[in-house]
Amino acid sequence: EALEIIKNAKIPFVVAGTKSDIAGVNSESLKGQLEKEGVFFEGRGGDVPFISVSAKTGNGIQELMDMLILVSDVAELKGDPKNDIEAVVIESGKDKMGHTATVVVRNGSIKVGETIFAEDVEAKVRALFDDKGTSVREILPGNPAKIIGFSEVPTVGASITEKPHRPEEVESKVRGIFDLRRLKDDEIPVIIKADNAGSLEAIIASLPPKIVVVGSGVGEITSSDIIDAKTGNAYVLSFESKIPADILKLAEVEKVKVERFQIIYELIQKLEEILKKGTVQIKGHAEVLASFPFNNKKVAGCKVLDGRISKGDALVLQRSGKEIGKTKAASIRKQKSEVSSVGPSEEFGVILDPQLDFQIGDMLLSVAK
Known part of the structure; x- marks a missing residue:
């Protein structure tokens, strides 16, 4: 390309x-x-x-x-410091100094104190650093510089000018968390965070087919990422970005899979392994022990064999190893109390939605993508 x-x-x-x-x-x-x-x-x-x-x-x-x-x-490639600014973003990210971008100046110059735009992202240039990390007041044509002062992280490849301008419209590979309902059965949703925009762009461009990005961004994984991942049964992957201890704990509580990588190849390899294993993960097994009526519905009296069964879980009803149908745990009761979930060896009653024609001895599998 x-x-x-x-x-x-x-x-x-x-x-x-x-x-x-x-x-x-x-x-x-x-x-x-x-x-x-x-x-x-x-x-x-x-x-x-x-x-x-x-x-x-x-x-x-x-x-x-x-x-x-x-x-x-x-080729007579020349730049004039007196011309209008022409520069391109080759790297961007966020650090302790704020939103940053590394650019190469093609024409004109960039000075500390000026207001510039990476397409429609504004920057009041607070500091400039040359390729050696030395603070400078001005960058001339043919030179790279790290710019501090952007209002948000600019995209890699964005052109730098003196006035805001809109980028060309391109089809995004990121669907968004609210597009989960449009995912196909064999597609796996992921949320990806990276320490800089260049790495994020490279990762998204390299993803295997059937891996769908429903969220992405530059910076650390946040609690919002974990909640979104729980909503859509998505994996959360971090490239070089740190994962705070409180976020790891939240992910554990919410049973969201979070993983950090330092090599892009290893991240892609992990996703390929997930695809090979299949999109469905079994969270728990329960055996149907009894059937009794409740408010014109049938309640399945069950016992958890392993894992957990939670209210709202997607369930698969199996008989002699064959799938009978798919349903959902609309309500779970232990004795007479409504509970959110049940674990190994616990007996419970579950109302299925939609109702399925289950029999004693059938198996209920709690599954997640």
Whole structure:
């Protein structure tokens, strides 16, 4: 996709082959793969430069920088500090200093005290930091900077200008917690939080089919995320964002699955494992021991074999291992008292909605997506 954008825009570019310090990494093999995508290198019938680099050893980094300068000079890519601001957000997030964005200035300049806009997100520039983390008063064309002062976290890829402007409308992959009713039986809802917008965007773009994002954001997992997850039986996944102790405790009480990751690949791998296991999780089993009438309805007298059965749970009625129907625990009573849930070895009565034609010896399974 990135190559198509570059080629369609006719933008000059350089290919950097990473991990050159690792034995077995073959730059010729990489070139061959890219040539199949229409990228032709210098010395092989094309004009695209290729530089092997290693972030670990520093090998090739200076050569890459020199080549970028050369390519920009040949293409006459120049910026004028006196022109209107043209910059792009390459990273964004939230830290102790507030909402931040790392940008690269293409044209014009950005000064401390100015008001700028990342599309329609306003920023009163309170501080600027260069690529070395040094506080500066102004950033000129061709330079990156971290900007402090945005009213909210801007999106990665947003253009920076002096006036607010609307971004192009794109179809969002995030449906929202209130779209749960539209999920298919084989889809799994998740809420994803990350420490920065770039990581969040990369994760959402890499999700396997059938994984549906019903909530996302930059920052720590909050109590609202846990309540939303409980409402929709969603998983809550954190990438590098911290999970406060009180939130972990709330998740445990509400029986919401929360997990933290530091590598995107491991997060995606976890979701693939969930898909392989299936969308349904069994929360508890109960055996039907008796049947008796109550207000023109049948009550199933049951005993919990394992797990828990709670009021409002989705239930599956089985007979000899075969599914008879799906229903819901509309009311649970223990002796004469209404209770919210029952655990192992407890006997109880349950009113099913809708009513099913159960028999003594049938099994009720409490299930959740």
